[in-house]
Amino acid sequence: MHEEEAASLFQALSNADRLKVIRALVTAGPDGLNAGDIAQKVGASPSRASFHLAALSDAGIVHSERQSRSLRYTVDFARIGALLTFLMDDCCNENPQLKSCCR
Amino acid sequence: MHEEEAASLFQALSNADRLKVIRALVTAGPDGLNAGDIAQKVGASPSRASFHLAALSDAGIVHSERQSRSLRYTVDFARIGALLTFLMDDCCNENPQLKSCCR
DNA sequence: CTTTCATTTCAATATTTCTTGAAATATAAA
DNA sequence: TTTATATTTCAAGAAATATTGAAATGAAAG
Numbered sequence: 150m151h152e153e154e155a156a157s158l159f160q161a162l163s164n165a166d167r168l169k170v171i172r173a174l175v176t177a178g179p180d181g182l183n184a185g186d187i188a189q190k191v192g193a194s195p196s197r198a199s200f201h202l203a204a205l206s207d208a209g210i211v212h213s214e215r216q217s218r219s220l221r222y223t224v225d226f227a228r229i230g231a232l233l234t235f236l237m238d239d240c241c242n243e244n245p246q247l248k249s250c251c252r
Numbered sequence: 253m254h255e256e257e258a259a260s261l262f263q264a265l266s267n268a269d270r271l272k273v274i275r276a277l278v279t280a281g282p283d284g285l286n287a288g289d290i291a292q293k294v295g296a297s298p299s300r301a302s303f304h305l306a307a308l309s310d311a312g313i314v315h316s317e318r319q320s321r322s323l324r325y326t327v328d329f330a331r332i333g334a335l336l337t338f339l340m341d342d343c344c345n346e347n348p349q350l351k352s353c354c355r
Numbered sequence: 356c357t358t359t360c361a362t363t364t365c366a367a368t369a370t371t372t373c374t375t376g377a378a379a380t381a382t383a384a385a
Numbered sequence: 386t387t388t389a390t391a392t393t394t395c396a397a398g399a400a401a402t403a404t405t406g407a408a409a410t411g412a413a414a415g
Contacts, residue, residue, distance in 0.1 A: 152268040163263035164403090165255040168343055175345050184362055197404070199363050204402095218361050218412050229344065230353035233336060237354065240271055241332065242278050250333035251340065251354030267373090287392055300374070302393050307372095321382050321391050357415085364409070371402070379394070385387085 150235040158232045161208035166191050167201045174211065174224040181223035183216070253338040261335045264311035269294050270304045277314065277327040284326035286319070 150158075161167065169191040174181055182190070188198030202222060205211040209228045213220045241247050253261075264270065272294040277284055285293070291301035305325060308314040312331045316323045344350050 152271045156266050156268045156271060159262045160266035160402095162339075163259050163266050165259045168255045168259060172343050172345075175343070175347065185360095188362095194405075195362065196364085196406075200403080203363085215412085218359095220362065224344075226344070226347050226349040229339070230350050233339070233350070234353045236265075236332070236336070240275050240278070241327075241329070242275075244278065244329050246329040247333050247336070248354060250337050251351060263372095288390095291392095297375075298392065299376075299394085303373080306393085318382085323392065359414075360412085362410085362412105365407085367405090369402100369404075371400105373400070374398090375396100377395085380392085382389105382391080384389075 150231055150239070152240075155232060155235045155240070158208050158210065158228075161204050161210055164201065164204075166193055166197075167205055170198075170201055170205060171210070171224055174222060179223070181221050183219035183221050184213075185219065187222060253334055253342070255343075258335060258338045258343070261311050261313065261331075264307050264313055267304065267307075269296055269300075270308055273301070273304055273308060274313070274327055277325060282326070284324050286322035286324050287316075288322065290325060 162171075170187055173187055173190040184198060184202060185195065187202065188195050191198065191201075193201065202211065202213070206213060206222075209225060211222050211224050213222045215221075237243065237247055265274075273290055276290055276293045287301060287305060288298065290305065291298050294301065294304075296304065305314065305316070309316060309325075312328060314325050314327050316325045318324075340346065340350055
């Protein structure tokens with residue numbers, strides 16, 4: 150991952166409501182949640198939730214799939230992992246003190 | 253760390269030049285670098301480098317210390333580690349797939 | 356085929372962040 | 386004390402992002 154891409158992923162994570170969205174999806178488990186439930190859980194209007202979901206989706210952090218009338222969102226852990234790897238390895242040169250936070 | 257604080261740290265990381273600043277500081281080792289050398293290494297004007305350094309400093313990701321005429325900057329790995337811990341543990345509930353990126 | 360439901364898109368405005376160069380500040384040298 | 390060096394601060398304009406509610410879209414039910 151190059152710096153520009155990492156920067157845009159960090160940008161997608163730089164909002165408390167979007168972090169809440171991720172937490173809600175993680176808590177929900179592998180089946181994810183539909184947009185309406187996410188909006189309700191993070192306390193955002195439908196259009197604002199849609200805006201945040203679009204930001205996360207553009208960054209590849211979440212994916213969506215239509216399920217009847219709803220759109221079911223899931224979190225992409227591999228994508229988040231790739232960003233962590235960039236930060237820890239490429240950017241911070243595998244610094245031991247930083248690595249230790251994973252244990 | 254709470255969501256608002258994490259979001260503001262991600263915001264500080266959401267710029268390619270600021271990631272370059274971190275990389276330059278990491279590469280330089282424990283003694284860090286002064287502002288002028290950082291500006292030169294990332295290819296930014298002095299005022300722009302100062303702006304980026306202020307953003308990173310406000311987030312607690314770097315610290316500065318005056319050394320004669322120069323300000324010597326160092327990176328705070330513990331602060332970055334705290335953000336990673338927030339993302340992996342609090343936000344993503346210690347997901348194994350995400351944790352595996354640290355190995 | 357009309358209505359209802361779930362979600363997104365859009366337009367308009369507000370807010371924040373970025374960028375630039377000039378001026379200000381702090382330190383040290385001559 | 387004058388000059389040079391290192392860095393930050395400031396102001397102003399440009400660009401990006403956020404926010405809101407209304408309208409549009411897609412899908413299913415009656």
